[in-house]
Amino acid sequence: MHRVDPFDPGIAVALSGFENKANVFRNLDAPRLYEEAIRRGEAEIADGGALVAATGAHTGRSPHDKFIVRDEFTRASIWWENSQAMTPEHFDRLHADMIAHARSMDLFAQDLHGGADPKHRLKVRVYTEYAWHSLFIRNLLIRPPKSELANFTPDLTVLDLPSFRADPKRHRCRSQTVIAIDFSRKIVLIGGTSYAGEIKKAVFGYLNFLLPPKGVLPMHCSANADGENDTALFFGLSGTGKTTLSADASRSLIGDDEHGWGAEGVFNFEGGCYAKAIKLSREAEPQIFATSERFGTVLENVVLDPSTRRPNFEDDSRTENTRIAYPLDFIANASASGRSSHPRNIVMLTCDAFGVLPSISTLDPAQARYHFLSGY
8 A cells, every 4th residue: 555754744644435434423512422422322421411431441541552553654763662563564454444344333523633733733533433432532632613624634534443353463463452553644543442542642642753853842741821921831640630730720721631842832732631530529629520510521430329420539440540521611711722832830740659859849950851751
């Protein structure tokens, strides 16, 4: 199969065979997706109106099942010692098998943007097997104006099929779960997992590959700003407080997880938040808690009281990695543009169980580099 240059802005790849598929529900909004998810038995509704879904065996990402196609464009640009390679031939076989698997089923398609900066914006088309996954990614990425949807041509296409089971021998993967990215053809394939976070991380992974050669630093961080556009970044591993600290009622929320830092400042990759929900409380995190009581929010692996239908955020019987996914505009002080100035303050949220660093430390640039690279 012909390979293409992933950096050529004139090339837009669609997922062959699905463009005119009759049973694709395109760009449904929240009410329609609720109806489809409930009708298909995918989810239930919590007291307050949130949609609640469970992901089964996979309650987090599967990094050991992620593969990148190694070809002439990626051979010298990927850290292969820390990434698993897939040949173009095996990706093409997986691609064909997933299309065949999906051909007789209903699919949900969302046309969305990754990146709030128009100069670096990525047009993404996401096909999902589940209606609730379609609502999830509609919450998490940026929703373009309806006027742009008629002529929407994707730069990246994602196919998400939880019911597909990969064949390790046939597809040269590790298990029946697979996340495969072909940067040349601009296609991501996700199979064998219902964990919705794989979809958004696939888009982030693509931006992480695409943006550095353009002079933009992709960052796993949250960001907020005050009225004077004084921007702060909060770096940290999952669960260290990025979402909580960036949701400061006295400051404008830029985003809670993924950003780019370019020549003109910081911009959010996303249009929503994917917050950890375990032990969420109205008293400690009032703004985030309020989103759990809104129609349109997705609660992932959160347990409901069978009688009251109220979420039990203390219950970790499914997983400690319970999540809540909501659009940024559910937070009253969220930035409408998703953009801000160059940061003046950078906070690193430590994951240090050994007391190497004091609870609060001011670091000079050399110390910051050392402790960041050391994993603290």
